[in-house]
Amino acid sequence: MNPTLLVVAKAPVPGLAKTRIGQVTGHARAAEIAAAALLDTLATASATGWPVVVAMTGQLDQAARRDEIAAALAHTRVVPQRGEGFGERLANAHLDADAGLGVVQVGMDSPQVTVEDYAQAAAALRRGSTVLGPASDGGWWLLGVQRGSDAAPLPRVEMSRADTAEQTIAALGGEVDLLRTLTDIDTWADVLAVAAELPGSHLARSVQEVAA
Structure with missing residues (x-):
């Protein structure tokens, strides 16, 4: 039996999604890029054959590529994010996703994650x-x-810092198995680097559209 795959996602609404990237591409394009990353993430999640839970925040009806995202979400169980800070929302999402066989959680910022990962x-x-x-x-x-x-310890971890992984490992008791290191798509340079790894992906096509 497989664990639950938990995807933590934010609706890619222009002006609210990937604002650092939006300073380079414009906010409408940045939302398209965020939507592409989410679609790639959901496609790989579906390919695992595991039960998939998506913890969503934001107004999907205002999002870029909302119809495509809604179609992809139809094959998952969608739950709202609960809590004040990001760490609390993550901890609650793990509780909401747990079906007794473990939870593997990812975000929508690393579309290069593979089934093998x-x-x-x-x-x-x-x-x-x-x-x-x-x-x-x-x-x-x-x-x-x-x-x-x-x-449960995640609310005590300071997120979006250079030592967030170290803090997380310590909060979880100090003993973890590590996977390979990947780059999140937080900047335009990140987007270009990750898209180059994923020819034919939603993300790569979005980058081509920006370049055009």
């Missing part, structure tokens, strides 16, 4: 481990826990 995370859970995928900016792109309640 998820398989490695599941293997770590079967060994009884907690698993973390570190990001190049000091954060993390995946967290796998045995039980949803294991994510």
Whole structure:
């Protein structure tokens, strides 16, 4: 049996999604890029064959590519994000997703995650481990826990810092299995680098449209 795959997502609304990228591309294009990353993430999640839960925030009816996203979400269980800070929302999402076989959580900022990455995370859970995928900016792109309640320490972790992964590991007890390091798409340079890894993806096509 496989764990639940939890995708934490924000509706890609122009002016609210990927605002740093929007300073380069314009906010409408930045929202398109965020939507593309979410669609790629959901496509890979679906390809695992695992149960997929999406913890969503924001107004999807105002989002870029909302019809495509809604169609992709139809194959998942969507729950609202609950809580004040991001750490609290993550911890609650793990509880909402837990079906008793572990939870593997990702965001929508690392569309280059593969089915093999998820398989490695599941293997770590079967060994009884907690698993973390570190990001190049000091954060993390995946967290796998045995039980949803294991994510309870996340509200104490300072997010979006150069030591967020270190803080997370310490908060979880200091013993985790690490996956490969990936780059989140937070800047335009990040988008270009990740899109180059994913020819034919939604993200790569969005970048081509911006370039055109």
